[in-house]
Amino acid sequence: MSTAAADERRKTVCVTGGSGYIASGLIKFLLEKGYAVNTTVRNPDDEKKISHLKDLQSLGPLKIFRADLNEEGSFDEAITGCVFVFLVAAPVVVDSENLEEDITETNVRGTLNVMGSCVRARATVKRVVLTSSVAAVLHDGRTTMQGGDDGHVVANAYGAGKVRSEKEASRVARENGISLVTVLPVIVVGAAPATRGFNSSSLVLSLLAGERSRARSIAGRRVVSSMAFAILTCHEATTEMLKATQDLAGGTARLAGFLAGKFPQYNVKTDGFGDVAEEPRMLISSEKLVGEGFEYECKNLDDMFDDAVEYGKALGMLP
Ligand SMILES: NC(=O)c1ccc[n+]([C@@H]2O[C@H](COP(=O)([O-])OP(=O)(O)OC[C@H]3O[C@@H](n4cnc5c(N)ncnc54)[C@H](OP(=O)(O)O)[C@@H]3O)[C@@H](O)[C@H]2O)c1
The missing domain is CATH 3.40.50.720 (NAD(P)-binding Rossmann-like Domain)
Structure with missing residues (x-):
């Protein structure tokens, strides 16, 4: 053909x-x-x-x-x-x-x-x-x-x-x-072809870049309750996402602690989040999505952040 x-x-x-x-x-x-x-x-x-x-x-x-x-x-x-x-x-x-x-x-x-x-x-x-x-x-x-x-x-x-x-x-x-x-979607994280501008992934990666203010501002608004790399393909009989994980992040302090352990080469600040809620204040159910046959590709934060550092470099945020 x-x-x-x-x-x-x-x-x-x-x-x-x-x-x-x-x-x-x-x-x-x-x-x-x-x-x-x-x-x-x-x-x-x-x-x-x-x-x-x-x-x-x-x-x-x-x-x-x-x-x-x-x-x-x-x-x-x-x-x-x-x-x-x-x-x-x-x-x-x-x-x-x-x-x-x-x-x-x-x-x-x-x-x-x-x-x-x-x-x-x-x-x-x-x-x-x-x-x-x-x-x-x-x-x-x-x-x-x-x-x-x-x-x-x-x-x-x-x-x-x-x-x-x-x-x-x-x-x-x-x-x-x-x-x-x-x-x-909640907070979407992961590598994507578009590498210009400030997006939700750069927001989370700002913790790796040694900042805490931007991620704090999100948590202060009670948005960080779970994270997903949400590629949204709810278009056929089933609902799919490319790479997603759910309800794993907890609060910003917990995320900062996780990132500090996984990426010791970066200067992740793990203190100073005392006034930011540790536990998610709200969890969004993925029941419908899963009921449609969707399977989360990432089972934990490790999976989700494997490509994050490379993306941070492409964004010019990380050395
Ligand atoms: N990322 C997340 O964590 C997250 C979470 C929940 C929901 N969402 C939703 O997901 C969608 C995409 O978000 P994103 O994170 O990919 O944001 P993004 O990178 O900022 O993309 C937004 C897109 O919308 C376009 N746009 C903005 N104003 C426009 C206008 N007046 N006319 C035409 N196009 C316009 C932008 O075009 P320009 O490049 O020309 O500005 C850009 O392509 C949004 O609806 C957002 O609300 C995202």
Whole structure:
């Protein structure tokens, strides 16, 4: 069979936000599984942000489209003809004076825009997988929350955006007969093709780089309760992840202790976490995922961090 004919027979899927950390890992996984992948980025001319996508093109048919969450219809071209659509793009770390607009509203608007494109492509789209976050459960959609033991109130633009996005996506899916699965990753860790920018893996690796403030800030917001390298492929009959582990991390202090033991060559600070909760304040059940046939590839933190140091070097965080 010619390469063109083989490509013709592949199922095409869309992954939004190909410049991002999770999306880049997901794209690699899907290409290795034999799918043709359409991905979207805000600026296809930004060579630095898409160089890993150019590299991934050696694995299989990967097309790069321009789309912005704030532009209605901009995802149409990438989604047309796809069987599965993974909504991964979302504002995560944003330097903004107006978090409500730039995180919450962009997240909701973007979800609605992508869902609109899925509705227009529903002749082929069999399932949509929405990447939400544990923040949606943790904060229950409140726009403010207690930030720590001193009781100060912090903004929760991210969690609020995730809750509203889930609700809107469910409504559109229900009204249009689209199959929707929502996934709630916690803190995602591990190597991925995208090696630019600050992501959740670099947050955890900051402990290896001798910092404690960034990881503390996460724990203070009660987010570190478990960790998973969540490659989200809830698209066929079963639910799979590439490499994941669950509920192993405990609090940040316990994680720091583990990293200090495993990587003695780094200057991991294990003290100074006294005011950060040692035990997870909430555990998210993976029962549904496991019930679908999913098996965690990593059984312990050792497995999960085996490639972490190499990734930290690629990010330029570790010597
Ligand atoms: N990593 C975690 O631990 C974790 C945990 C829970 C949930 N999640 C969720 O998983 C998804 C991916 O997260 P990530 O860690 O991979 O973050 P990331 O590396 O920051 O990726 C976010 C992606 O969204 C894109 N994006 C942001 N604003 C956009 C806009 N207005 N229009 C189009 N694209 C836009 C970014 O594009 P640019 O490169 O152009 O900015 C980037 O590709 C997000 O929905 C996040 O909420 C992640």
